[in-house]
Amino acid sequence: MKEKTRYQEANLAFLLLVGLLAIWGLGSYATRSTTVGVIYGCVNLAAWPLIAWLLGREIRCVERTKDSLTKTVLGLLGLYVMQKLLIFWSKLASGKGASLGFLNDENTAWLYLCGAAWLLLAVLIEGKGWKHGPVLAVSVVLGCAAGYLPVLEDVLCLNKLFVFFPLFLVGFWGLPARLEAFLNRKGVRLLSLAVLLAVAGGCLAAEKPLYNNVGFLTAASAYASLGNTWLSAFGGLFRLVWYGVVAVTGCALLSVMPRKKLPLLTLCGRRWFSVYFWLRPVTYFLFARIVRVLMACSVLGKADAVLICLALLPVLSLHSLETAAKGIFHWYDGLKALTRRLASGKREG
Numbered sequence: 001m002k003e004k005t006r007y008q009e010a011n012l013a014f015l016l017l018v019g020l021l022a023i024w025g026l027g028s029y030a031t032r033s034t035t036v037g038v039i040y041g042c043v044n045l046a047a048w049p050l051i052a053w054l055l056g057r058e059i060r061c062v063e064r065t066k067d068s069l070t071k072t073v074l075g076l077l078g079l080y081v082m083q084k085l086l087i088f089w090s091k092l093a094s095g096k097g098a099s100l101g102f103l104n105d106e107n108t109a110w111l112y113l114c115g116a117a118w119l120l121l122a123v124l125i126e127g128k129g130w131k132h133g134p135v136l137a138v139s140v141v142l143g144c145a146a147g148y149l150p151v152l153e154d155v156l157c158l159n160k161l162f163v164f165f166p167l168f169l170v171g172f173w174g175l176p177a178r179l180e181a182f183l184n185r186k187g188v189r190l191l192s193l194a195v196l197l198a199v200a201g202g203c204l205a206a207e208k209p210l211y212n213n214v215g216f217l218t219a220a221s222a223y224a225s226l227g228n229t230w231l232s233a234f235g236g237l238f239r240l241v242w243y244g245v246v247a248v249t250g251c252a253l254l255s256v257m258p259r260k261k262l263p264l265l266t267l268c269g270r271r272w273f274s275v276y277f278w279l280r281p282v283t284y285f286l287f288a289r290i291v292r293v294l295m296a297c298s299v300l301g302k303a304d305a306v307l308i309c310l311a312l313l314p315v316l317s318l319h320s321l322e323t324a325a326k327g328i329f330h331w332y333d334g335l336k337a338l339t340r341r342l343a344s345g346k347r348e349g
Contacts, residue, residue, distance in 0.1 A: 004259040005180065010269030011257045013054055017268065017275055017313055019043040024283050025309055034207055041203035041210035044217040046253065049246045051276070052164035055115050056122075056171025058273055064123060073116045075329035079277060080112035082328050086281035094288030103156055108280045110157035117161055118168040125169075132173055139166040140243055144236040150222040163219035166243065183255040192252035199249050217242075268317040274325035275316045282316065 023043045026036050062072045084100065087107050091098035125135055139162075146152050146162035153159045175183075182188060203210060213228055215221030216238070223235030231238060268275060290308065327334070 006270070007261050007266055008254060008257045008259045009054070009057060010266045010272070011262060012050070012254055012269065013272035014265045014269035014313070015253070015257070016047050016050055016054070017272060017279065019047045020279065021283065021309060021312065023047075024280075025287065034204070037207040037211040038200065038203050040214065041207060041217075042200060044214055045199070045203065045210070045242075046246065046249050048218055049164055049167045050250050050253070051111065052114070052118075052167040053171035053250065054272065055111060056118070056168040056173075058171075059115065059119055060172045060174065062119070064126070069119070069123060071330070071332055072119060074332045076112045076116040076119070078328055078331045079325070080109045080116075083107075083109040083112065083277055083281065086278075087284060090281040090284040094285045096284070096288060104154070108276065110160050111276070114157055114161045114164065115168070118165055118172075121165070122169060122172045132169075136166055136169060139169060140240070143243070144239040147216075147219075147221075147223040147235045147239060150224055153220065153222045153225060159222065160219045163239070167246070179251075183251055184259065189255050192255035195248060195252040196256065199245070199252075264314055268313045271317045271322050274322040275313060277325045277328075278316045278321055279312075282312065286312070 020043065023040055026039060059072060062068055081102065084102060084107070087109070088098050088100045143163045143166055146159050149159075152162070183192075209228075210217065213226050213231060215226055216223070216231060216235075223231045226232070286308070
């Protein structure tokens with residue numbers, strides 16, 4: 001059963017990565033259209049909160065010891081700094097204007113910084129023995145209230161930290177066994193398909209508001225910064241509705257995911273943590289230097305561009321790249337080992 005659940009989560013992770021790749025590609029080359037707007041709305045509605053949930057699943061098994069927690073937190077911070085640097089270098093190489101800042105939530109590195117804070121908070125809550133229900137309710141209230149403070153969108157990634165924290169907690173704690181069993185019933189899977197179609201229909205009906213207020217979906221902007229009178233006044237209520245929609249959509253997506261190993265796709269999903277690390281730096285350069293040239297060519301060139309994008313996820317899930325990402329994550333252990341070798345060399349000398 002656990003193995004089937006892991007396959008299910010890995011297949012969901014692959015789907016989310018495909019969604020991110022799609023919106024980044026469409027954002028670079030597609031002209032504004034209803035179809036593009038619906039894809040933007042659907043992906044941004046579900047991808048970021050579910051990635052926060054996946055991160056909770058990824059690091060939930062960390063040992064509750066000071067040494068293990070220190071290594072994990074430092075590892076996440078190392079990935080944060082390194083991905084920021086890689087994105088900066090990738091933008092420079094692609095000919096785009098680039099600025100390097102570690103105090104904003106630009107690009108995708110925010111997940112690692114938030115993850116370090118989320119882990120410490122989750123372990124603190126666990127140590128206090130607080131019940132999950134009240135803690136989750138309080139975190140949702142804080143997530144709804146965060147958007148009223150514009151300062152949170154300017155400093156580090158505090159707005160995202162509050163908004164996505166409930167999703168991380170649910171992943172860290174794990175879904176109740178009864179809910180997992182319920183989602184895997186055949187009838188519920190059919191119902192989940194209907195739910196997903198309804199969500200897609202809702203994104204189609206609200207295509208323009210969702211596209212124009214993408215900062216709300218990604219928690220990148222405070223309510224007042226979106227220039228929407230309704231969001232400025234009732235942003236907290238809209239955020240509460242958003243939590244409900246995300247919960248239903250997430251459960252529906254998990255329910256319809258295959259509970260078996262799919263060739264190549266499941267492997268990509270199981271290695272989503274390292275794929276996510278490399279994906280944005282690579283796509284900046286790929287879209288600017290290679291895909292752009294192909295998109296300007298004939299239909300055959302456009303087909304080649306699509307094939308390159310489709311091949312990107314399997315390539316980024318190669319074991320060598322996963323090992324490299326793990327090496328960055330375990331930089332603290334590497335530093336300690338190097339220090340011991342240098343100290344040993346001095347003593348021998």
